[in-house]
Amino acid sequence: xxxLLEPIARKTGVTLGVDAEGDCTAMVDASQMQQAIANLVMNxxxxxxxxxxxxIRLQPSTEAMDECVRVVVEDDGSGMPPEVRxxxxxxxxxxxxxGQGTGLGLSVTYGIVREHGGTxxxxxxxxxxxxxxxxxPTGVS
Numbered sequence: 001x002x003x004l005l006e007p008i009a010r011k012t013g014v015t016l017g018v019d020a021e022g023d024c025t026a027m028v029d030a031s032q033m034q035q036a037i038a039n040l041v042m043n044x045x046x047x048x049x050x051x052x053x054x055x056i057r058l059q060p061s062t063e064a065m066d067e068c069v070r071v072v073v074e075d076d077g078s079g080m081p082p083e084v085r086x087x088x089x090x091x092x093x094x095x096x097x098x099g100q101g102t103g104l105g106l107s108v109t110y111g112i113v114r115e116h117g118g119t120x121x122x123x124x125x126x127x128x129x130x131x132x133x134x135x136x137p138t139g140v141s
Contacts, residue, residue, distance in 0.1 A: 014052050015052070019055075027139025045075075052077055069136050
């Protein structure tokens with residue numbers, strides 16, 4: 001997925017980075033999860049006017065009794081004010097100009113993650129970037 005998005009990132013001068021720590025195996029539909037993560041990465045790329053970075057990190061949970069994999073998508077883009085952050089998972093909500101987005105990407109991502117029994121959290125500060133964290137059950141007990 002990163003290889004598909006790299007040319008888009010390069011056009012805006014954004015650098016994509018990926019790293020994985022330990023066993024990051026989760027029982028998910030690969031194509032749906034690829035779509036969910038691609039939505040997050042595209043939004044992160046678009047949060048930059050020019051230059052910057054987007055980093056994707058996969059890691060097993062470090063908390064006891066928590067059998068999950070964390071997928072973190074973090075950028076150093078424009079960030080979001082609280083009133084926008086509160087609505088980002090609503091269908092058809094968008095801050096993009098007409099013709100630039102439908103407002104469905106994050107709603108679809110939320111649905112995919114929840115359908116897999118996972119959670120999604122966001123932390124964002126205007127001018128300091130955004131961090132999405134997906135927690136997906138491993139399916140192993």
